[in-house]
Amino acid sequence: MFNLKKYRKKSPWILHYNAGSCNGCDIEILASLSPKYDLERFGVINTGNPKQSDIFLVTGPVTFRSRERLVELYTQMPEPKVVVAVGSCSCTGGVFRGMYNVEDGIDRYIPVDVYIPGCATSPELIIDGLVKGLDILEKKTKEIEKPYKLYKEVSTKDDIVNRRGSALKIGEVDDKN
Amino acid sequence: MIEIILIIIAPIIGGLIYGFERVVRARMQNRQGPPLLQPFYDMYKLIDKQAFIINPYHTILGISHFITLWTVIAFIILGQNLLYVVFLHLLSSIFLILAGFSVKSIYSHIGSNRELLSIIAYEPILIMLAVGFFLLNGSFDISIIRENSPSIVSLFLLFLAFLMVVPIKLKKSPFDATEAHQEIVGGVEIEFSGVFFEFLYMAKWLEYIFIYLLLFLFAGDSIFLAIVLFVSVFLLVNLIDNSTARIKMKHLIKIVLTIGLIFGMLNLIGLAYV
Numbered sequence: 001m002f003n004l005k006k007y008r009k010k011s012p013w014i015l016h017y018n019a020g021s022c023n024g025c026d027i028e029i030l031a032s033l034s035p036k037y038d039l040e041r042f043g044v045i046n047t048g049n050p051k052q053s054d055i056f057l058v059t060g061p062v063t064f065r066s067r068e069r070l071v072e073l074y075t076q077m078p079e080p081k082v083v084v085a086v087g088s089c090s091c092t093g094g095v096f097r098g099m100y101n102v103e104d105g106i107d108r109y110i111p112v113d114v115y116i117p118g119c120a121t122s123p124e125l126i127i128d129g130l131v132k133g134l135d136i137l138e139k140k141t142k143e144i145e146k147p148y149k150l151y152k153e154v155s156t157k158d159d160i161v162n163r164r165g166s167a168l169k170i171g172e173v174d175d176k177n
Numbered sequence: 178m179i180e181i182i183l184i185i186i187a188p189i190i191g192g193l194i195y196g197f198e199r200v201v202r203a204r205m206q207n208r209q210g211p212p213l214l215q216p217f218y219d220m221y222k223l224i225d226k227q228a229f230i231i232n233p234y235h236t237i238l239g240i241s242h243f244i245t246l247w248t249v250i251a252f253i254i255l256g257q258n259l260l261y262v263v264f265l266h267l268l269s270s271i272f273l274i275l276a277g278f279s280v281k282s283i284y285s286h287i288g289s290n291r292e293l294l295s296i297i298a299y300e301p302i303l304i305m306l307a308v309g310f311f312l313l314n315g316s317f318d319i320s321i322i323r324e325n326s327p328s329i330v331s332l333f334l335l336f337l338a339f340l341m342v343v344p345i346k347l348k349k350s351p352f353d354a355t356e357a358h359q360e361i362v363g364g365v366e367i368e369f370s371g372v373f374f375e376f377l378y379m380a381k382w383l384e385y386i387f388i389y390l391l392l393f394l395f396a397g398d399s400i401f402l403a404i405v406l407f408v409s410v411f412l413l414v415n416l417i418d419n420s421t422a423r424i425k426m427k428h429l430i431k432i433v434l435t436i437g438l439i440f441g442m443l444n445l446i447g448l449a450y451v
Contacts, residue, residue, distance in 0.1 A: 004221050004222075004224055004225040005225065007218050007221035007222045007225070008222050008225060010212075010215075010218040010222070011215065011218045011219040011222045013219075035206045035207055035208040036208075038203075038208040038209055038210075040199075040203065040208070040210060040211055041203075041208070041209045041210060041211060042211075043211050043212070043215050043218060043219070046359075047363070048358070048359045048362045048363070049362050049363055049366075049367055051229060051367070051368065051369070051370035051374075052363075052366075052369075052370055052374055054222070054226075078226050078227035078228065078229060078370050078371055079226070079227045080225075080226075080227075
């Protein structure tokens, strides 16, 4: 009757994190929120708060200092959430790839749903990427919150506990839960 | 009967006002803006989100903030005592402040501190407003105030003082240091998430209803004047919100306390002796 899932698409609140970017992509993100490109017409609010946001916009190659904060911000966001890598640096490391203090893109640490290329990426591409992310957000489920155990009942034969084959296969987990 | 219906749909009306305001602000900045029903889309989305509970008291205090505020709205619509309304509204703010202090986040503590400081700034004006209505009508009862003729001329200085309370309560520039969107990440609401944040979000809509219902008291029995006041104050507050920057907390207290107290006192002395 009342499908709540379709309203996810209509109010994406974004969290913007700078993981060591040169600020070029950050300026473009702010430009896409400004009156000319007007991301707010999709219901976007730039919340600075991970606990109330749906879309995680990350710019910059992950530097040595920022990687812990990146993972912490990711874990503080409630499900369902979408991660968008903005700019060449956060996709692959860009011109900083292979440097001693750079981790070559955010997908080494957190799962990424949408990659937006460009150095610096344009506001049009950011809007396209966000709209793409909204489609993914609608399909995501809250199944990841559901707790389940990975082991089966332990089989006992002649008073000897046999733990062989007690772990579930990946397919079996999906059937059971 | 109509009062009961109004009380039940008060959050919905508040949400519509909030959505309309976002559209108006967008048009003032020459952009399209979100759809009118955007606050309700946000609400449905928040129901569907995962909710983190920091500690039980935090969430319960947040919910009681919303319920107390709804009670305040009910009191005003039913025409109860104006002093009860002012102090019950204070209680709802206290719940929010306690919720802010009940978690470890430093931003939450800063937000609570600023909320307390803003109460120091605007609460005397609300009390003087109640006293002014008492001097004029001989009663604190809102139902009696509503039956009398418009009091905006005799309470004009208090009305000007009240205009400074509106941006504080609605979290608008230049007096939005209590929430301070990106600066302290929303202040007291930082640790709320999912369905529990929704109560705070709806409480924000109820603040709109509260402020505009207090504004209607100036119009007395004239519905036409009430509509004129609502439209003009609505546009004025949004225009000032769009054209000014945020000021510091200590400047907020200085400006609101000095100008508001002087205007209010002058008006009360004038009512009592002239």
